[in-house]
Amino acid sequence: MTPNFTTATHVLIGLGLFWLGAVVGSFANVCVYRLPWGKSVIWPASHCPKCLTALKGRDNLPIFGWLLLRAECRNCGLHIAARYVLMEVVMGLLFVGVHLAISADLGWYFPLDRIYGGRLLMGTMLVSFLVVATMMDYDWMIITDSVTVPGMLMGLTLGTIMPYARSVPMRSTSHMTGLWVGLAGILAGFGLILFFRVIGRILFRREAMGLGDATLMGVIGAFLGWKAAILTFFIAPFFGLAHALWKLGQMIVRRLTGGRNRQADHEMPFGPYLSMAAIFCLLGWPWIWKNWAIDLFDSISMIFKEMT
Numbered sequence: 001m002t003p004n005f006t007t008a009t010h011v012l013i014g015l016g017l018f019w020l021g022a023v024v025g026s027f028a029n030v031c032v033y034r035l036p037w038g039k040s041v042i043w044p045a046s047h048c049p050k051c052l053t054a055l056k057g058r059d060n061l062p063i064f065g066w067l068l069l070r071a072e073c074r075n076c077g078l079h080i081a082a083r084y085v086l087m088e089v090v091m092g093l094l095f096v097g098v099h100l101a102i103s104a105d106l107g108w109y110f111p112l113d114r115i116y117g118g119r120l121l122m123g124t125m126l127v128s129f130l131v132v133a134t135m136m137d138y139d140w141m142i143i144t145d146s147v148t149v150p151g152m153l154m155g156l157t158l159g160t161i162m163p164y165a166r167s168v169p170m171r172s173t174s175h176m177t178g179l180w181v182g183l184a185g186i187l188a189g190f191g192l193i194l195f196f197r198v199i200g201r202i203l204f205r206r207e208a209m210g211l212g213d214a215t216l217m218g219v220i221g222a223f224l225g226w227k228a229a230i231l232t233f234f235i236a237p238f239f240g241l242a243h244a245l246w247k248l249g250q251m252i253v254r255r256l257t258g259g260r261n262r263q264a265d266h267e268m269p270f271g272p273y274l275s276m277a278a279i280f281c282l283l284g285w286p287w288i289w290k291n292w293a294i295d296l297f298d299s300i301s302m303i304f305k306e307m308t
């Protein structure tokens with residue numbers, strides 16, 4: 001017999017997931033910092049970029065390490081940016097968010113079984129890959145294959161071993177269909193980006209989306225399945241628009257207060273918006289699907305039936 005969730009289990013699992021997320025976030029910082037240069041993420045241990053002193057013991061603890069050091073290197077006093085600790089907190093919150101979204105979908109006091117476990121594993125894995133890809137794209141304007149290829153393989157593997165771990169309607173009953181849903185997701189992701197790349201080249205004579213975006217969509221498709229991948233692609237521009245409006249507001253405020261516009265107002269790459277949209281789909285899936293995606297896909301399939 002499998003035990004059911006109680007309020008106490010929710011709290012315990014929530015706290016545990018927050019801490020696990022912070023640990024993963026700490027590792028994600030290392031990945032973003034080292035992978036673009038083809039460096040190993042395991043060796044050497046984290047060290048100060050200025051004096052090269054290795055962090056030891058408790059300094060390595062997520063969140064607390066930074067607080068204990070008071071944001072400074074123990075040896076040379078180099079300031080450690082708040083961004084690193086922020087990434088750990090955000091990852092912790094996202095892990096808790098994955099748990100809450102699954103709980104909302106399954107009805108809060110559901111059995112603690114393999115469906116919950118599978119969805120939790122796939123959700124937290126996807127979030128980890130997306131956060132690394134986002135930060136890398138934001139920092140260096142690239143998303144390396146050393147992130148996206150393992151991401152796609154992980155999504156395919158988990159979706160094949162645990163075909164029940166994707167959300168309805170991408171849930172499958174057999175390993176074979178689980179594999180197909182993931183492969184179709186990768187194809188849909190690549191196809192959409194490549195299609196709009198060509199359109200962008202014809203209409204605007206510029207590269208609107210990079211190949212890194214295609215492989216990132218591949219990761220999203222492998223994990224979420226093709227329907228959610230398509231939705232993600234079309235939701236992403238809304239996040240871009242929100243960010244553009246935010247930047248416009250900042251520019252207007254700066255003008256009004258007599259300041260000048262900074263060089264930092266450059267364009268933001270598309271990868272972060274894709275990641276945000278994918279996380280939006282992942283965490284909001286119970287509501288997104290029930291409220292409008294189901295009708296959307298029904299009407300799309302109607303159009304295709306009319307055409308053929």
Ligand SMILES: [Zn+2]
Binds near residue numbers: 050076077
């Ligand atoms: Zn130092």
